[in-house]
Amino acid sequence: MAQPIAPDYGQQFLFPPALEDWVPADHPARFLREFVDQLDLAALGFARPTAVEGRPPYAPSLLLKIWLYGYFHRIRATRKLEAACREHLALLWLTGLIQPDHNSLWRFWRNNQKALRGLFKQSVEVAVRAGAVGLALQAVDGTKIEAAASGYSGWSKEYMEKLLAQLDSALDEVELQIVEANAQVETTPGYRLPAGLAQRQALREQIQQGLAQLAADGREHYHPVEPEARRMKVGSSTRYAYNAQAVADAQEGVIVACEASRQETDAGQLVPMIQAARENLGVAAQPPTTAADAGYGAGADLQAAVEQGLSVLVPPAEGKPAHDNPYAGQHFHYDPSQQTVTCPQGKRLAHHGHTTKQGMRVERYRCRCRDCPVQGDCTRDPKGRQIEVWPHTAVVQAMRERLRAPALASQFAQRGQIIERVFAQIKHHDGFRRWTVWGLEKVRTQWALLCTTLNLRVLYRRWRAPRQGQRPSAAQAMALACGAVPAFFRAIGVDSSLSAIGKVLCHWVQSLSEQLGNGVGELRFHPLVPQAFLGRNF
Numbered sequence: 070m071a072q073p074i075a076p077d078y079g080q081q082f083l084f085p086p087a088l089e090d091w092v093p094a095d096h097p098a099r100f101l102r103e104f105v106d107q108l109d110l111a112a113l114g115f116a117r118p119t120a121v122e123g124r125p126p127y128a129p130s131l132l133l134k135i136w137l138y139g140y141f142h143r144i145r146a147t148r149k150l151e152a153a154c155r156e157h158l159a160l161l162w163l164t165g166l167i168q169p170d171h172n173s174l175w176r177f178w179r180n181n182q183k184a185l186r187g188l189f190k191q192s193v194e195v196a197v198r199a200g201a202v203g204l205a206l207q208a209v210d211g212t213k214i215e216a217a218a219s220g221y222s223g224w225s226k227e228y229m230e231k232l233l234a235q236l237d238s239a240l241d242e243v244e245l246q247i248v249e250a251n252a253q254v255e256t257t258p259g260y261r262l263p264a265g266l267a268q269r270q271a272l273r274e275q276i277q278q279g280l281a282q283l284a285a286d287g288r289e290h291y292h293p294v295e296p297e298a299r300r301m302k303v304g305s306s307t308r309y310a311y312n313a314q315a316v317a318d319a320q321e322g323v324i325v326a327c328e329a330s331r332q333e334t335d336a337g338q339l340v341p342m343i344q345a346a347r348e349n350l351g352v353a354a355q356p357p358t359t360a361a362d363a364g365y366g367a368g369a370d371l372q373a374a375v376e377q378g379l380s381v382l383v384p385p386a387e388g389k390p391a392h393d394n395p396y397a398g399q400h401f402h403y404d405p406s407q408q409t410v411t412c413p414q415g416k417r418l419a420h421h422g423h424t425t426k427q428g429m430r431v432e433r434y435r436c437r438c439r440d441c442p443v444q445g446d447c448t449r450d451p452k453g454r455q456i457e458v459w460p461h462t463a464v465v466q467a468m469r470e471r472l473r474a475p476a477l478a479s480q481f482a483q484r485g486q487i488i489e490r491v492f493a494q495i496k497h498h499d500g501f502r503r504w505t506v507w508g509l510e511k512v513r514t515q516w517a518l519l520c521t522t523l524n525l526r527v528l529y530r531r532w533r534a535p536r537q538g539q540r541p542s543a544a545q546a547m548a549l550a551c552g553a554v555p556a557f558f559r560a561i562g563v564d565s566s567l568s569a570i571g572k573v574l575c576h577w578v579q580s581l582s583e584q585l586g587n588g589v590g591e592l593r594f595h596p597l598v599p600q601a602f603l604g605r606n607f
Contacts, residue, residue, distance in 0.1 A: 088162050095536040097141055098159040100529045105134050108191060114184035127169050132177040134163050136185075140522040143499050147171035147178075182510060186517040189327060192524035193349040196323045201527055202350065203320030206480055208360045208488035209342045211335045212496070213302060215503045216309040216512075218295035223309055224279065226289045233276045297509040301333045311504065311512050314338055315520060316346040316359070317488045321527050324491060325349055327520040329513045335364035339381065340373045358382060360484035366468075368461035375464050382481040384472060385465040396447040401456050405463040410434040410456050414443065418456060432458040495519055 092098060110129050111117065118126035138160055139150045151171040153160050178185070196202050224232075279291040290300045290309075298309040312333065316326035326346035332338070339361060347356045358380040366386040374381045387399055395413055402411045410418040418434035425431065436453040438444075448454040471477055495501050501519060504512050 088166075092159050092162045095533045096159055097529055098138060098163040100532045101134055101137050101141065101525070102163055103532075104195070104525065104528070105130055105137065108188075110184075113187045113191070115181050116184075127167070127173055127177070129177065129181070131164060131167060132169060132174060133188075135160070135169065135174065136178065136518070137522070137525065138163055140518055141525065145501075145505055147174045150174055178514075182514040185514050189324075189517040189521045189524070190349050192521045192528070193323065193325050194351065196321075196524055196528060197350060199528060199531055201321045201531060202318045202323050202325065204318070204350070204357050206319040206360065206483065206487070207316055207325060207346065207357050208319070208484045209314065209316045209326075209339065209346075209365065210362060210484075210488040210492070211312050211314045211338065211364070212492045213308075213310045214313050214501070215303050216292070216295055216298035216311060217504045217507050218292050218298060218309055220308050222294060223290055223292045223300075224276075226280070226283050226291070230280070233273065233280070295507050297331055299331050299333055311509065313516050314342055315488065315491055316342050317491050318357070319483060319487045322487070322491060323524055323527050324520040327516055329509070329516040331509060335361075336367045336386075337370060339365040339370040339383065340377055340379065343374070343379050343381070344377075356380070358480060360481050360487070362484065363387075366465075368459055368465050371464045371468055372461035381468075382472060382477055382484075383468065384481075385468055387465075396443065396454075398456060399469065403458055403462050403466055408432075410458065412436065412447070412454070414441065416441075418454070421455065426459075429460055434458065491523060494523060 108130075110133070115129040115133070117129060120126050135150055135154065138157075139145060139153065142153075142157075144150055144153055148171045151169070151174065154164055154168040155161075193202075275293060279293065279296065282296060283289065283291055286299075288299060292298050292309050295309065298311065300307050301310040301312065303310050312330050312335070314326075314328045314330065314335075315324050317324050326342050326349055328338075328342065328345065330338070339359075343356065343359050346359075350356075356379060360382045363384045363386045366383045368385065371381070371383060371385065374383075400413045401418075403409075404411070408420075412418060416436070416438055419437050421433040421435040423430055423432045434456045436444075436447075436455075438453070441447065444453075472481060499519070499522075504515060506512060506515050
């Protein structure tokens with residue numbers, strides 16, 4: 070009757086086990102070690118710490134490997150990383166049994182933020198050299214991620230104004246009480262403020278600074294703990310958050326550009342993100358076609374992309390769909406060569422002057438046809454339908470026509486599966502739905518690390534393919550074992566006559582293998598055979 074498999078906690082090894090044997094050849098820790106070892110950390114800007122007194126500092130390469138291993142396995146807290154350095158077998162191998170504390174890990178992260186962001190570009194360059202980037206089609210999009218600060222402790226502009234008025238009144242009253250109290254005292258009053266007065270003055274200064282920032286930004290909400298965060302729509306509600314941007318390549322999902330900003334919308338992000346991707350890719354050829362949703366389709370953004378010679382597929386941001394309204398503004402055709410506007414009925418609109426909006430000259434055209442049979446469906450204006458032509462109207466119109474082409478429409482249809490899966494991996498698979506750092510600078514660094522991790526996973530799949538399932542053949546493993554044991558006795562200084570014990574043990578291993586009827590590959594995991602026999606060099 071077969072006995073159930075259970076651990077034997079009293080089992081002893083004949084020789085000390087090698088840590089190298091416990092980490093598979095295709096483990097991510099080995100890949101991360103190779104990736105970091107081939108980097109020029111000094112050129113990237115990683116500071117090499119020096120210590121005149123006390124213990125020597127940890128090497129930047131060691132701490133970087135720990136951070137990358139943590140993000141690779143969804144461990145982003147310094148204390149959890151510290152614990153993982155003691156508990157994760159692969160991390161024990163990666164660190165060489167060195168266990169940095171959480172303070173050392175955080176100081177490395179804090180002092181090397183620019184270098185950590187530069188690590189993302191290195192991952193893109195490696196992906197290009199590995200052939201993981203197609204350079205044909207890419208997609209850009211943004212996602213809102215909630216700030217680390219609590220949303221319940223934020224202030225509105227109205228609340229700040231009321232609180233400031235109350236503080237001013239309270240401070241005036243306290244100052245008057247101080248003057249009256251000092252008038253009855255013959256001694257010179259001291260310089261120490263009464264209890265609570267200093268805190269009120271500091272709060273008033275903070276509110277004044279917040280109101281000044283709201284006036285400069287044109288916003289209505291302010292967070293005293295994290296002033297750089299802004300109210301954005303996160304899911305079905307509004308939260309203090311940051312806007313994380315990314316550009317992904319279509320071939321294997323490699324992220325070729327990433328950035329985080331305080332901007333609530335994606336307007337104005339199209340050209341900067343494409344230019345960042347072009348710089349990271351380092352290719353002088355024509356940049357790939359970029360697909361984006363209507364959030365990037367502002368007329369000014371499309372105009373800027375055309376002026377830069379960029380190939381984009383972006384639906385213009387034109388408000389509500391015009392499918393059910395045959396007389397919507399999108400159906401009026403503008404001819405830039407003749408500067409005329411033609412309505413859906415085939416009639417030209419008369420030029421009706423111009424105006425200035427958002428610093429741009431806007432031409433106006435109005436319908437003068439009084440006997441138009443569809444005037445009631447077209448407009449309610451008794452003066453006739455009016456159409457405004459902006460400087461980018463021709464570009465928007467051309468983009469609308471371009472997206473009707475079947476080939477380009479098929480390319481644009483891939484946008485969601487290219488970029489949306491990136492955010493799904495970060496938010497759902499990695500469980501990252503809230504920043505764990507405060508401030509825009511640190512948020513940019515954390516976003517770069519997250520995107521670097523996704524790129525490293527793509528590279529790891531390529532790196533693992535030829536190594537997956539690698540195991541020595543029976544003949545190779547037996548030869549290695551029979552040669553290692555006598556060498557071990559010689560290495561520890563045992564007399565050569567006694568090293569024959571090693572040969573006896575080798576014959577014992579071989580005979581046991583024949584009795585069990587399996588190869589050395591299976592014998593490697595048999596509890597009677599020490600791990601040092603196979604894969605250990607003395």
